[in-house]
Amino acid sequence: xxxxxxxxxxxxxxxxxxxxxxxxxxxxxxxxxxxxxxxxxxxxxxxxxxxxxxxxxxxxxxxxxxxxxxxxxxxxxxxxxxxxxxxxxxxxxxxx
Amino acid sequence: xxxxxxxxxxxxxxxxxxxxxxxxxxxxxxxxxxxxxxxxxxxxxxxxxxxxxxxxxxxxxxxxxxxxxxxxxxxxxxxxxxxxxxxxxxxxxxxx
Numbered sequence: 001x002x003x004x005x006x007x008x009x010x011x012x013x014x015x016x017x018x019x020x021x022x023x024x025x026x027x028x029x030x031x032x033x034x035x036x037x038x039x040x041x042x043x044x045x046x047x048x049x050x051x052x053x054x055x056x057x058x059x060x061x062x063x064x065x066x067x068x069x070x071x072x073x074x075x076x077x078x079x080x081x082x083x084x085x086x087x088x089x090x091x092x093x094x095x096x
Numbered sequence: 097x098x099x100x101x102x103x104x105x106x107x108x109x110x111x112x113x114x115x116x117x118x119x120x121x122x123x124x125x126x127x128x129x130x131x132x133x134x135x136x137x138x139x140x141x142x143x144x145x146x147x148x149x150x151x152x153x154x155x156x157x158x159x160x161x162x163x164x165x166x167x168x169x170x171x172x173x174x175x176x177x178x179x180x181x182x183x184x185x186x187x188x189x190x191x192x
Contacts, residue, residue, distance in 0.1 A: 014162035021159050024152030031144035044140035048127035056120030063117050063167065066110035071159065 015070060022075030029082035042090045050087040057083055111166060118171030125178035138186045146183040153179055 011019075036042060057080045064072025107115075132138060153176045160168025 014159060017155060017162055018159035021152050021155030021157075024148050024155060026152075028145045028148035028152060031142040031148075035142045035145075036140070039140070041140050044132070044135070044137050046127040046131045049124045049131075052120050052124035052127075056117050056122075056124060059113060059117030059120060061117075063110060063114035066113055067163075067165070069163070069165075 018069065018071030019075075022071040026075045026079045026082070029079060029086070033082055033085050036086055036089050040089070040093050042086075042094045045086070045090050047090055050083065050090050054080065054083045054087050114165065114167030115170075118167040122171045122175045122178070125175060125182070129178055129181050132182055132185050136185070136189050138182075138190045141182070141186050143186055146179065146186050150176065150179045150183050 057076050060072055061076035061080060064070075064076060153172050156168055157172035157176060160166075160172060
């Protein structure tokens with residue numbers, strides 16, 4: 001298992017690509033959280049989708065630790081927090 | 097760089113965890129596509145979120161190929177297709 005430190009000091013091209021992809025899928029949640037925060041409208045979201053996504057992102061993070069992938073660890077920690085926020089909005093402001 | 101074949105025949109515990117996480121974040125999109133297909137209601141989705149997510153998932157897939165991660169490759173191919181479907185619905189049935 002590679003250590004986190006080896007990645008921090010040796011960013012190879014694959015890691016840079018991973019960080020780029022991870023940055024995109026993570027920042028994707030910011031305009032969504034902003035929109036949902038303002039509108040409090042969540043009926044178009046599937047509750048199942050949000051529960052599965054949030055759980056899955058958490059497990060991706062564990063996988064990231066297991067294979068020592070900095071992109072997976074960093075981006076999934078942030079994505080997890082943001083998807084939890086949308087899930088909480090969904091539960092609070094609408095059913096189904 | 098590890099080959100895809102080495103993963104297919106030697107599924108270690110990390111790969112199994114990754115496949116589990118990837119399966120969850122991928123199947124998460126199925127209830128969403130089903131709901132959106134039926135309702136054609138997409139106004140609660142942020143267009144920026146969908147564009148960033150779809151692009152990011154595509155780059156995750158490239159990262160998967162670069163580090164030889166079967167979970168990243170398989171699940172992001174499927175997730176990409178499903179997120180494109182929701183993006184197309186968003187563009188077709190609503191602006192903003």
